[in-house]
Amino acid sequence: MSLWMSTHFLTFLVFAPALLGLLLLFFPERQAKVAKLLGLLVAICLFGVSLRALGLVPDGAGWLFLEHRPWFSVAGLPVDYRLGLDGINLWLVLLTTFLVPLTMLATWKSLSKHEGRFAGLFLLLETGVLGALLSQDMLFFYLFWEAMLIPTTFMIGVWGGEDRRYAANKYFIYLMSGSLIWLVGLLYLAIQAGSFAPELMAQAATQLPLHAQGWLFLAFLLAFAIKFPLFPFHTWMPDAYSQAPTAAVPVSMFVKLGGYGFLRFVIPILPAAAARYSKTLAVVAVIAILFGAMVALVQRDMKKLVAYSSLSHMGFVLLGLASLSVIGTQGAVLQILNLGITTTAIFLMIGMLQDRTGTTLIADFGGVASKMPVLTGFWILATMASIGLPFTNGFVGEFLIFNGTFTSGFAWGRVAACVATLGVLLAAAYMLWMTKRVFWGAENSDSESATARLGSDLSFREIAVLIPLSALILWIGVHPRTFLAPSERSVTRLLSDAQAPAPKLAPAPGVVSDSALSEVHE
């Protein structure tokens, strides 16, 4: 067994949750509590197993762990079974395995029905996220990417709030339509390359005329832009965020995959187009930052506010990626991680208020601080992380992104960075204004108000959930090296490969079929 594990570590990580998740789905309803407990235990064990990744040493090509073998072929195109762990996805994988049990624990009492099945879906989702993070083959990646849709749609549609059906439908169709367009581009490029291997696709892409590369870039971008989500493809998110049960908060964690996928696949496969459109992307990013922040400013629902703030924050990630510089990209990678931590923490805390009062409307609260000082303390820390106060994780990410953009060497970089910093100002405005209205002020004396129904401060379980998140916020802020060092090499390599005139990739001339090439030249 241990021998099998030593060669199939990633396979185990990816598929173990799905197997157990399927099992939990078919658990009898009256055993729901057992199923829920089982799900939590599985998630915790999986986190324990995933920690093994920290002991791995990168090989010459930068892989910490690689599983690579031929799998099957579709219409003559080989699909490889290729899972790889490197510096870029290491912390994202660990964050995922960490957040799953944590979220389960945090929302232990939040669900009113089918708790066991929810745990099962959650584990299926974990498989989807981990699979997408670890896949190094495009079709494989696509399969996991789509697989994530199914459990999340059910999570929103079955356990969600009042408008859950609308939100779930919108979510599914929105994301699906983006993916289908991407699939067309993907298949086109795969036929050109004769493979789904990213490096071969990159090679094939360089042979294409520039405008074709541009169209492909747009097709790729669309899928990632929707998942990012990126202005103006974001309107599924406020609905999904506000309707999803808090327990489905990983919605907030895996949407960050849009940024990851963009870095991992789009930049290396279509470097010329990425460089050509980087200015446009930066403009879109800046618009997203300001748009999200300004709309967040006027939201009345805490969950929707966080959704729009997330839109704004993803703008920062895109800005960093668009800088095509090591500093900015490192900042973006860290910021993807940061958002997973901070948004989850804030969302879970809103959930704790919702568990007690049944509402998330800002106006229903007021004076929470006097009733729940412990929650207020955690809240302020997470808020500060969200608005990028130094010595919290948000600062390091944003600082690197701005710095990378300002000094990227592109003439537009300076302007973009300066305008984008306004987003940090607006972030402080909407977050602290919400904090002011919810937590500060005289206690809402209306006996019907949510504050009056609050009851007790945080329980031991809730504190146990928030402490590790808070510790991570401070750890990344004070000692970011732990998280930046592993990705430094991979990012540098990725960018220098992308910027090199001829890709320094393994030549595989035999694989590219002549007919595919001749088609191009016609």
Next chain:
Amino acid sequence: MNIAAWAWLIPVLPLAGFFFNLVLGKKAGKGAVTAAGVGTVALAFVLSLIAFKVMLAAPGHRLEIGYGEWMSAGAFSVPMGFVVDPLSGIMMLVITGIGALIHLYSVGYMAEDKGYGRYFAYMNLFVFFMLLLVMGSSLPLLFVGWEGVGLCSYLLIGYDFAQSDDVPPQAGLKAFLYNRVGDLGVLMGMFALFAVFGTLTIGDILVRAGHLAPGVGLGLLTFATLMFFLGCAGKSAQLPLYLWLPDAMAGPTPVSALIHAATMVTSGIYLVVRMAPLLQMTPVTMNVIAWVGGGTALFAATIAIAQKDIKRVLAYSTVSQLGYMFLGLGAAGFAAGFFHVFTHAWFKALLFLGAGSVIHALHHEQSLMKMGGLWKKMPITAWTMLIATACIIGFPGTSGFASKDEILYLAYLKSPVLYWMGVAGACCTAFYMLRLFTLAFLGEARDAHAYEHAHESPRTMTVPLVILAIGALAATAFGWPTAFGGSFRIEAFLEPSVRYGQSAMEAVHHGGSPALLATISTVLALAFAYWGWSTYRNGLAVAEARAAKWPFLHRLLENKYFVDEGVDFVLIRPLRWFGNLLWKLFDVIFIDGIGVNLPGALTRVAGDFIALFQTGRVRNYVLTMGLGALLLLYVFLK
């Protein structure tokens, strides 16, 4: 012993106090909270003294202490390191020294507050961040402190969760946001400097700046220094970002003394002095600093004349005094500006603590209109306040005289207009300070009930008052204008910090007659002081008659030129309106309505339409098939 082995304790001790008071504040009891809260800062003061001594013995008066790397990416790297030199050394002593006194004072002032532990936790956290700000060897580390003190200011202003109604709403939020505007300036300044020098370590930047060919990167450097000054305007409450400071007085009075008078608000001056060699390369920025400083000094002083709340008078006074400091810096008087930070820290902390003592005695009555005649009831407070008042109006022989007249002299060298603006501000200062003192301590009691219950404050509060008063007077030992037979020692002392291996600053002391200029400003100020006293010595009648005679001017000053209302009207409301517009128009109607739901609806309609043909009758299908076949035949055979 190697200084690196213990220097980290200086900021970390207050941080430990913060964690202790935050986590255990409720359980540990008052004694432990006091010990942790005051003790850690006092210990940090002792260690700062030792570090100061070590620094004086070190070659070049400069200690660099490194603790590895903080963050890095690509070519960008920031060390975790501290610098102790004359500039940061003085600041460390002021922060921990005056900080410890104010912590001690708080023991009495906050004795009855139920958030005692939380209060000390925040205060300790503030000292930690403030120390980082002055000790940090790189701009990002300085920025940690810079934003951190803003956070503490925010927390302490909103310290009382359930504030009463007469407190300006959202004071904490306002402070944070105005500061943030400035913070963005510092951020952008840092990026510009990184673009020019490829490093953000302060020492390296200044050394490389000295080797820069003339004119190279001047545009970016000017941008950077202007942006830095924007940050200074936010943190040090200069025009146009001063609006938060008066509202910040909603926090407890010792907070106003420590954060909003003595230390945090002076960090802007610290930053300018720190980057002095760079600023001297960018004359545009120097002019901006001088004029903004001079303008703020006069502008805020006029507002202070008509304020009724004792703390608000002092708040505007602080804004005005900070303006003087920037006026000095802008006139290339880095030592003069910084010396005013030093003297101001003593007498303004004293003024605030004295005001706090009065407020404490009157059970949280802050209106000057309801005070009067308190001299007899609280002599120690009155005497120390008198000393502080003498200092701030520049009474000959006091520290305020020494530092302010040096600034005014340098301002005259830059432009006589700046000098006269400064003098006019000084006249206002003399007037409103005597107004404050007379209304509070002299004359008849205007509120008999409050007067009845007034009493001198407890020992923990009066002892700091006396120590600060002594300090305020003794501060002249560090600098006395040469025109009056002294030596401006602080200038030579700060030299290593300001110079950074570059050629010594140009000696600018020429032209004008310093003695004459100082005499003019002092005589005028004393005349206005007399006017202030004579107006209010018999109560409010004279002033009210005068206000009735000039109703427009009175309303304008009392309402602070209506700037707050203007900002709300021009900036805040449009922003919210625009946010709503984007949301409703863009998201709800445009994207969701036309982009998402409309295609959805069309699909449904199309589906319903097509469903019409699914009649289930075979003959219909046959008919359709036949028609289709005919169509195909036509297409292919055409």
